[in-house]
Amino acid sequence: NAGVTQTPKFQVLKTGQSMTLQCAQDMNHEYMSWYRQDPGMGLRLIHYSVGAGITDQGEVPNGYNVSRSTTEDFPLRLLSAAPSQTSVYFCASSSRGHTSTDTQYFGPGTRLTVL
Amino acid sequence: AQSVTQLDSQVPVFEEAPVELRCNYSSSVSVYLFWYVQYPNQGLQLLLKYLSGSTLVKGINGFEAEFNKSQTSFHLRKPSVHISDTAEYFCAVRSGGYQKVTFGTGTKLQVIP
Numbered sequence: 136n137a138g139v140t141q142t143p144k145f146q147v148l149k150t151g152q153s154m155t156l157q158c159a160q161d162m163n164h165e166y167m168s169w170y171r172q173d174p175g176m177g178l179r180l181i182h183y184s185v186g187a188g189i190t191d192q193g194e195v196p197n198g199y200n201v202s203r204s205t206t207e208d209f210p211l212r213l214l215s216a217a218p219s220q221t222s223v224y225f226c227a228s229s230s231r232g233h234t235s236t237d238t239q240y241f242g243p244g245t246r247l248t249v250l
Numbered sequence: 251a252q253s254v255t256q257l258d259s260q261v262p263v264f265e266e267a268p269v270e271l272r273c274n275y276s277s278s279v280s281v282y283l284f285w286y287v288q289y290p291n292q293g294l295q296l297l298l299k300y301l302s303g304s305t306l307v308k309g310i311n312g313f314e315a316e317f318n319k320s321q322t323s324f325h326l327r328k329p330s331v332h333i334s335d336t337a338e339y340f341c342a343v344r345s346g347g348y349q350k351v352t353f354g355t356g357t358k359l360q361v362i363p
Contacts, residue, residue, distance in 0.1 A: 139293075170353075175259070177340060177353040178294075225293055239351070241286075241293035 136161050139242035141226050147248045148216040156211040156245050158226030166229045167209040168239070171195065171222040178225065184209055216249045223247070252277040254343050256354035263331055264362050271326040271357045273315075273341030283324040284342040285315055288356075294340060300324060311335065336361045 142157045160167065168183035170193075180193030184203040198220060200212040209228075213220060223246050227239040255274045263269045275281060282301050286294040298309025305317040315326045324341060341354040 175355055177254075177355040179353075180351065227294075238296050238299065239294075241295070243293045244291075 138162065139226055139228055139240050141224075141242035141245050143245060144243065145246050147250065148213075149250050150217060152216050153212070153214050154216065156213075156224055156226075156247070158209045158211065158242060159207050160209075160226075160228040160240070161207065162228065162230070162240070163206060164228035164230050164240075165206065166239075167203065168193070168227050169199070169201065169209070169211045170225045170227065171220075172225060172244075173222050181211065181224075213247075218249045221247060221249045252281070252343050252345050252352050254341050254352050254354035256341055256357050258357050259355070260358045260360065262360045262362055265333055266330050268329050269327065269331050269335075269359065271339050271341075271359065273324045273326065273354060275322050275324065275341070275343045277322075277343060277345045279345045282344045283315075283317060284344070285309065285313070285324070285326050286340045286342060286353075287311075288338045288340065290337070297326070297339070331359070331361050333361050333363060335359060 139160045165186045169181040170178040172178050179195045181199050182201040184190045187203050187206050190201050223244050225244050226242040229239045253276050257272050284299045285297040287297050288294050297313050298307045300307045300317045308314045313328050317324050338356045338358045340356050344351045
């Protein structure tokens with residue numbers, strides 16, 4: 136298994152440009168989520184999905200859109216990039232257990248710079 | 251609401267010395283607690299987790315953590331660190347539904363040869 140994969144690894148955008156960060160998992164996990172990591176702030180949840188066709192907002196959703204058309208893929212879209220979105224983005228997935236105790240598996244991250 | 255506090259942003263320690271990374275949490279309901287490690291330019295990897303049962307949890311790479319409900323703490327320990335343990339460590343708490351995962355701000359462990 137490749138686990139959780141993310142592309143690209145690095146990206147530089149100009150203010151106002153749009154782009155999509157890709158995330159895929161091959162573990163048949165139902166839960167997927169996007170976090171951003173900023174210095175001194177830990178990881179903050181942007182959006183998450185509990186299954187294909189179902190998404191919801193996390194702690195910092197503004198400026199980002201998501202969709203979940205398949206179990207495997209969970210892309211994150213920036214419609215109009217802003218310098219405040221400069222960050223490292225992590226995708227994570229986990230299986231669905233009735234006790235809600237499943238482990239999250241993280242991708243390697245995408246380092247985004249918005250000029 | 252839940253929160254996680256990692257008081258130490260950086261912890262330098264000599265190789266083969268013991269280390270403790272502190273984590274305190276607050277939550278009004280029962281919690282699940284996690285420690286993750288992040289090596290440079292990599293994603294997060296689960297070290298250990300407390301779900302229920304024994305308050306002493308053993309994880310990978312010789313790390314362990316103790317859940318203390320009265321002090322709302324979940325400190326991470328290792329009796330003898332190695333250079334390869336140099337990384338950033340994150341404490342996380344989950345209560346309620348899946349989406350309610352809160353991470354601490356991280357502690358950078360620097361092992362000095």
